[in-house]
Amino acid sequence: DIQMTQSPSSLSASVGDRVTITCRASQSISSYLNWYQQKPGKAPKLLIYAASSLQSGVPSRFSGSGSGTDFTLTISSLQPEDFATYYCQQSYSTPGTFGQGTRLEIK
Amino acid sequence: QLQLQESGPGLVKPSETLSLTCTVSGGSISSSSYYWGWIRQPPGKGLEWIGSIYYSGSTYYNPSLKSRVTISVDTSKNQFSLKLSSVTAADTAVYYCARRAMIVVYYYMDVWGKGTTVTVSS
Numbered sequence: 001d002i003q004m005t006q007s008p009s010s011l012s013a014s015v016g017d018r019v020t021i022t023c024r025a026s027q028s029i030s031s032y033l034n035w036y037q038q039k040p041g042k043a044p045k046l047l048i049y050a051a052s053s054l055q056s057g058v059p060s061r062f063s064g065s066g067s068g069t070d071f072t073l074t075i076s077s078l079q080p081e082d083f084a085t086y087y088c089q090q091s092y093s094t095p096g097t098f099g100q101g102t103r104l105e106i107k
Numbered sequence: 108q109l110q111l112q113e114s115g116p117g118l119v120k121p122s123e124t125l126s127l128t129c130t131v132s133g134g135s136i137s138s139s140s141y142y143w144g145w146i147r148q149p150p151g152k153g154l155e156w157i158g159s160i161y162y163s164g165s166t167y168y169n170p171s172l173k174s175r176v177t178i179s180v181d182t183s184k185n186q187f188s189l190k191l192s193s194v195t196a197a198d199t200a201v202y203y204c205a206r207r208a209m210i211v212v213y214y215y216m217d218v219w220g221k222g223t224t225v226t227v228s229s
Contacts, residue, residue: 001170034215036154043203043219044146044154050213087154091214095169098154 002026002090006099012107017078021102023071023088032092035064035073038101039084047086048073080106109134111204111220119198119227125191129204129220136185137162142207144216145178145189147200155200159207160187194227201225 003026013019023033031051036044046055048064051071061076075082083106088099115127129143136143144159158168160178168176177190191198201224205216 032213036216043205043222044216045219046215046217049215049217050210053210053213055215055217089154089156089215094167095171096156096214098156100153 001095002029002093002097004088004090004097004099006086006088006102008102009100010103010105012105013078014107015078015080019075019078019104021073021086021104023066023073023099025069025071025090025092028068029090029092031067032090033064033066033071034089034091035062036087036089037082037084038087044087078104109206109218111206111218113202113204113220113223115223115225117224117226119194119225120229121195121227122193125189125194125198125225125227127189127202127204127223127225129187129189131185131187131206136180136187137182140208142167142209142214143180143187144205144207146203146205146216147198148203148222149197149200157189157191157202196227199225199227 005024007022033051035048038044047058052064063074085101085103087101110132112130119125142159145157158178160166175192180187201222203222204220206218208217
C-alpha cells in the first residue's frame, strides 16, 4: 500500500491567517491526490481532486498544488468555518489510502 | 440533489457479520459514470477505504479486508450493501457510503452519506 503522511498533525491558527498543510506519498502518485475536510460528527467533504482542481462549490481560498510525492493544501485567509480536520487521499492505486489527518484549531 | 443514506444494525456481536445498506436517492445507481463505495472511521482515528462497486457488480476491495468483505448492488432498489464477516472490536467505526466520481483518470469521493456508527460488542 502507498503510505500518505501529513504534516503537521495539528495546527493552531487565527482567522485571516494563511495556512499550508503538507501531504507526502511513499512513492510517486503523479497528481492522483484528493483533499477532504471533516468537521466533528460530519462526513468528509471533498475540497480538491487531481491535486489542484477545486471541487464545485468550494470557496476559492482553498487551493492545492504538487505532484509526484509532495503536495500542499493552502487556505489563503482562514475563516471561522474552516476549523476542521483535513485529510489527503491518493487515488493512484488500490487501496486509496488516506493521510492520518491534520487538525486545524483556533488560536 | 443526490443523497446517500446508510442503514443497518448499530450493534454487532464479535465473530458475527456486519451488514449495512446504502440507499441512493435523487439519482440512479446505474449511471455509467460512477462507482459506489464504503469507507470507515474508527473512533478518534482516520479514514479507511473498504471497497467499491459498479452497477454491473464489478468490485474493488481493500486487500487488508478482502477476505472478510462482500459488497453487492441491487439496482432495482437503488441500493448497495456491505457485509463484513468475523467482526472484532477493531471493526467498531463510523461507516460511510459514498459515490466515487471520475474525471479523465482521476477519481474521488464527491458525495457522502452521513455515516452510521457500528459497535462490535457482546
